[in-house]
Amino acid sequence: METIRGWVWNVRDIGKLKFILIRKFPENKVYQVVVKKGNVPEEILDAAGKYNPETLLEIQGEWKDSPKAPNGREFVATSITVIADSKPTPIDLTEKTPAEFPTRLEYRYLDLRKPRIAAIFKAKDVIIDAAREVMRKNGFTEAAFYPMIIATATEGGAELFPLVYFDKEAFLAQSAQLYKQSLVPAFGRVFAIAPSFRAEKSRTRKHLTEFWQIDAEVAFVTKKDLMDIQFQIYRRAAERLNDKAADELKLLGVGEVPVPNRYETITYEEAIELLQSDGVDIKKGDDFGAPEERQLCSHFDVPFFVTEFPETECAFYYKLREEDPFYAEKMDFLAPGENGLELSSGGPREHDPEKLRQRMIAKGLRPEAFGWYLEMFEYGFPPHGGFGMGVERLTLALLQLDKITEAMPYPRTPDILTP
Numbered sequence: 001m002e003t004i005r006g007w008v009w010n011v012r013d014i015g016k017l018k019f020i021l022i023r024k025f026p027e028n029k030v031y032q033v034v035v036k037k038g039n040v041p042e043e044i045l046d047a048a049g050k051y052n053p054e055t056l057l058e059i060q061g062e063w064k065d066s067p068k069a070p071n072g073r074e075f076v077a078t079s080i081t082v083i084a085d086s087k088p089t090p091i092d093l094t095e096k097t098p099a100e101f102p103t104r105l106e107y108r109y110l111d112l113r114k115p116r117i118a119a120i121f122k123a124k125d126v127i128i129d130a131a132r133e134v135m136r137k138n139g140f141t142e143a144a145f146y147p148m149i150i151a152t153a154t155e156g157g158a159e160l161f162p163l164v165y166f167d168k169e170a171f172l173a174q175s176a177q178l179y180k181q182s183l184v185p186a187f188g189r190v191f192a193i194a195p196s197f198r199a200e201k202s203r204t205r206k207h208l209t210e211f212w213q214i215d216a217e218v219a220f221v222t223k224k225d226l227m228d229i230q231f232q233i234y235r236r237a238a239e240r241l242n243d244k245a246a247d248e249l250k251l252l253g254v255g256e257v258p259v260p261n262r263y264e265t266i267t268y269e270e271a272i273e274l275l276q277s278d279g280v281d282i283k284k285g286d287d288f289g290a291p292e293e294r295q296l297c298s299h300f301d302v303p304f305f306v307t308e309f310p311e312t313e314c315a316f317y318y319k320l321r322e323e324d325p326f327y328a329e330k331m332d333f334l335a336p337g338e339n340g341l342e343l344s345s346g347g348p349r350e351h352d353p354e355k356l357r358q359r360m361i362a363k364g365l366r367p368e369a370f371g372w373y374l375e376m377f378e379y380g381f382p383p384h385g386g387f388g389m390g391v392e393r394l395t396l397a398l399l400q401l402d403k404i405t406e407a408m409p410y411p412r413t414p415d416i417l418t419p
Helices: 040-050 101-106 115-137 176-183 221-244 246-251 267-276 292-296 353-362 365-377 389-401
Strands: 001-014 019-022 029-036 056-065 073-084 162-165 168-171 189-197 211-217 264-267 304-310 326-335 340-346 384-390
Touching: 001 029, 001 073, 019 040, 019 056, 019 267, 019 340, 029 040, 029 176, 029 353, 040 073, 040 246, 115 189, 115 211, 115 221, 115 246, 176 189, 176 211, 176 365, 211 221, 211 326, 221 246, 221 384, 221 389, 264 267, 267 292, 267 304, 292 326, 326 384, 353 365, 384 389
Parallel strands: 029 073, 264 304
Antiparallel strands: 001 019, 001 056, 019 029, 056 073, 162 168, 189 211, 211 384, 304 326, 326 340, 340 384
């Protein structure tokens, strides 16, 4: 005799025989429970046809192979105990009557119980684990202790969420950038998987106001080193998904995630020329908007980097090209295909404090607001570089989701603050 627990998914009542589909704890897979007259007391048989979806049950009985049952076997009940009742659900968790995303979001605590939705976050866990594996194999120390409350803008601009910190003005961190740089002399290779907050009013398939990044910073690193590490994360995540999340991929209709054996590189100027040849109205100095980015991605069938962006489009901490300071040594990593998108940005950093001051001034920032940050470069600071890769964007790309809000349990956008 065995005991299982799970939530009622659906009930089929054919008189003396009841079939209860339950979402079994803890694996969240749906199995069939057979409740038959003679196997259970009469009152249990009567009650079995009346359970609301999401009623939590404890069931005693035994497993039997059944090719026609979900997941290839069924549980023949001898006793059923209700652990927790459920009132009728406001959305259909079986998705026979699909709800629109705003309605699903209103009842997200129920929506997340769907095996298909839960599969996204089980797969996301595999992706994060793959990223950690790559970083540790490359000698990185995880330093997941950056402050989320900061006194100074990291990236500049108006993309800040202000808050009152006792009697001072403070902000939610735009990124870990300044703090992860500060740890380079101590650790050499450092990374964190941490949240970032951007007050961007962008309403696109790839933007969130609260998101997580794989943030890395490395001393004495080349551009190729940085590209190789980012590609390793992408490739290892794809491999691990196929190996560890095959059931989740099946639920999501993905099948198998393509595992690339190489990446490609294109300069910003080459990207502009490629887009112009496609008839896109863009010129040197322009940034890529969502349509231009998607058009560019459609030319590639493997992940790729765009390198050397106009310095006007780059944060102050990027190193400028010595031979042509119109460009900064920034590079973006993008997923391929018609639904491709930017996954990360990174590159070599400027470590000369005077050049950093001048760059801040040119960007309209006040160097005096960055006192500790500028001062640290006066103490034997090494040449270094790094990147920030969006966890949700990587999840969106690898799982072929429609929009990034699907990659967060409780997403935050300019229009979404609750639940």
